[in-house]
Amino acid sequence: MKKQIAILGSTGSIGTQALQVIEEHPDLYEAYVLTANNKVDLLIEQARKFRPEAVVIANEDKYLQLKEALSDLPIKVYAGADAICQVVESQPIDIVLTAMIGYAGLRPTMSAIRAGKIIALANKETMVVAGELINTLANEYHTPILPVDSEHSAIFQCLEMNNPLEKIILTASGGPFRTFTMEQLQTVTKEQALKHPNWSMGAKITIDSASMMNKGFEVIEAKWLFGVRPEQIEVVVHPQSVIHSMVEFEDGAVKAQLGVPDMRLPIQYAFSYPQRIRSSFDRLDFMKCNSLTFEAPDTKRFRNLALAYEALHQGGNMPCIVNAANEVVVASFLKDQISFLGMSDVIEKTMQRVPFIAAPTYEDYVSTDAETRRIAAEMVINGMK
Incomplete structure (x- = not known):
């Protein structure tokens, strides 16, 4: 039986790549619900292609356009934040991929947890804002939370044997300004900040990556996902983005998860867990990985990482x-x-x-x-x- 997937934020970077995973495995997965914030034209295109049971546009001003464009199809059309929270509770849904941007992902994630859906978590802000509350709800409703962020997916994979760990090592590319001086950082532009050296992402997360706030949020998220203390979470700058993260166990052994920088890999793993399934995605070519380097993050130039640690400690x-x-x-x-x-x-x-x-x-x-x-x-x- 096919797994029914609800994609919250289907028009964003994670959402579009999730649909590519579904398209690659039509015998295993089906898009049951698609939601978007403002990109109504792309949502219409996705709905006509994947024929979900329902679509939701958060911006209620776009409802009529969406409704009319899909009037010839048996697709339920809704609008508004409340509708997103309600639709994730639909009985046939197996997995809810939370790929919405920012704080807006908190309420629908809570609704999906209460409905007993498996959470494929790509909205890190949910755990940043209310990690303790989310963990309490997940335990109460016995709801699995599977990380989709490449770093947290890597840690999740490294911890599958349940060996006692000493620390988590989150890798960071360093972003486009890794080698910039303070003087250079004073005049950087949004155009420069939006040019990430390794990953293709939406504007907000790309800026967060450039400022290293994204990594700070991942530190907070890791605390709640894996039940570790702040001092057990280390950030290491790894410009090549080949090692997605590592775990150091109490005997000193380190286990790393490697792969090409392609978000479809952790998305597919969250969908297929605990199995692994074949994909046509690019493979890591070790003959081309002739240099893997590591360095400490500079929290004086990139203060957001230090501010995130401070928030976590408080x-x-x-x-x-x-x-x-x-x-x-x-x-x-x-x-x-x-x-x-x-x-x-x-x-x-x-x-x-x-x-x-x-x-x-x-x-x-x-x-x-x-x-x-x-x-x-x-x-x-x-x-x-």
Whole structure:
């Protein structure tokens, strides 16, 4: 029987690659639900090709366009954030791939967990914002959470034998500005930041990679996914992106997962787990891997990584504050409203101004997110005043 997949964020980088995996294995997987935020034209194209049971557009202003374009097909059409939360509870769905961008992925992930769906987690912000809450829900509803991020998928694969670990080693490419000086970083542009040396990703995550906030979020996510202490999570810059992450066990042995930089590999593994299935994706050619290098991250030039570690150590709603502030400054940077280094300044100041809550509830996360966005946006507009 085919596994029925709900793809939240089907028009993004992860979502489109997930559909490629489904297309490669039509005997194993079927797209049951597709959702998008704004890209209605691409969602229409995907719906006509994959014929899901239902589609949802988060932007309700696009509903009529979507409804009319699919009126000749027996596809249910919905709109709005509430509809996304409701549709993931559909009985036939086996796996929910959470590939939405940012804080918006939290509510539908919680709904899917409560409905007992397997979670293929590509929305790292869910664990960054509310990792403890998500783990509590997953344990309560006995819901598996399978990581899709290449780094966390690598760790997940390395830990399958359940040997006692000493630390997790997350690899980072270093992004496009790895060798830039502080002086050079002061004047970098969004066009430069969007040119990642190894990966093809959406704009938001590409900027996060350039600032190393993406790696900071992965550190926080790793704590909740694998139940380790912050001091057991190490970041190593590995520019070639061949080793996706490593685990060091308590006897000193290190196990690494290697592969080409292709997100379809961890997506497929999350879909097929615990089995592995054949794919036509590119293979790693060791004859061309003649240099694998490693270096320590520079948290003075890339302060976001240090800020993420600080948030992780503080706990409570602090990671939620960092995530919301980061979403604001990245959007501002993409609109040329703030400098590359200025993003870290606003995030740090916001961490100091938003009230800290040691043991937040879901309602606290919602209010923290809203308050943080207001304060961060004001700082961007007023120039940090």
